[in-house]
Amino acid sequence: MMTNKVVVNADIEKGIINKNIYGHFSEHLGRCIYEGFWVGEDSPIPNTNGIRNDVVAALKNIDIPVLRWPGGCFADEYHWKDGIGPRESRKRMVNTHWGGVVENNHFGTHEFMMLCDMLETEPYICGNVGSGTVQEMSEWVEYMTFDGESPMANWRQENGREKPWDLKYFGVGNENWGCGGNMRPEYYADLYRQYQTYVRNYGENKIYKIAGGANIDDYRWTEVLMREAHWLMDGLSLHYYTIPGDFWKGKGAALDPSEKEWFITMKRALHIDELITKHSTIMDKYDPEKRIGMIVDEWGTWFDVEPGTNPGFLYQQNTIRDALVAGVHFHIFHDHSDRVQMANIAQTVNVLQAMILTEGEKMILTPTYHVFEMFKVHQDATKLDIDVKSNTYELDGEELPSVSASASRDKAGKVNISLCNLNHKEETEVKIQLRGLQDRIEKISGRLLTASETNAHNTFDQPENVKPEALESFTVEGDELTVTLPAMAVAVVTIG
């Protein structure tokens, strides 16, 4: 067994890891909003004002900092006025993008804001540029945030909400290069400039405006948006999904990955580092002070849907492989925390790389959920300098690092080091030199998420197949901590 060498310099601080990196995304897609969150007040599933209690309790436990809604592609077809007022008279329509199912608009602005209150999370609303008007977007912001007499504020009050809501994050369209209008960057940049003008700050409410950014490695999109509109935006988005296969010809199954599929998944997860680096370099040209946040508001695994499920619902299982993908992304986001101010995994419940899966009244937590729970110690913590010399993980002549790691100090002074072993079949030893932590070295504990098969996942019959356990496999000598990570493992070691 080769040894990996890590040095943590606790005296060298590298800024704050924005808690919003641990953000989420929920779209009117498949069973995410309807069934995942919203079951209605008359449902036999225990709920509070229509929102299911089990899902809220589970999500509160991972401290969701921000929740993006209503899409995704749905956002550019969503007309917010259809989703307010008495529910029984709201428009029933077709969700044209996702499965052609009936959208009854029972979950609208008031319900979303209520959900955010229950979760104690910041709302992040994505407006409609693709098929909506400037007036519609402007009035939505007025409806939500104006405190005083105005047509929209009066209407909000008639609908039962006296005071405006606090709304910070607002996206001006989604994927405007694709489902959000198939635009060229030059055209969208002009529309962004126009639409954002009427996204007003009312009273004390200050909106953080997020421009629709690039897909994957479309660097020209970032260049044009920054050149034409950088002074008018607070954030610019980036979307990147980890797909082991081909998006159109077959993405690969969520379950039973071959060795090769596992390896490619890790390789493609690590690729986000290059994407962030290159998009950041372009942003640096126009914004060297890094005022504008990179907002990775869609990321995660995207596999073929589970056999027998609606192809438009994007329902997939979630295994230990997804847990590794999440861990690797977080470490990369931490490394870029001077530019990456928010990230939102797609999507919270029942869609793509979900935290939670439901089946009627049943609910299970996925391996990805457990990574969010273990890593919540990094939220708003001070990032510490770390040097990782990893040995290699090889398959068919290709090489990846087997270990990825990150360290931070929380507000109580505890240091948390998270570690991933990407290798699907070999355990690995990590020697961590703890510089500047001599006085705390006696107090070390750890947690581990691992599995013995690449396919390991939770089911409604066996909901606890994959869950965190205590990390026992470590020793300390002087200032050196040695951790043996099993194959396919995510761990968090706490010092102090």
Ligand code: AHR
């Ligand atoms: O998350 C699923 C879809 O992926 C979103 O609606 C869209 O923005 C992206 O293409």
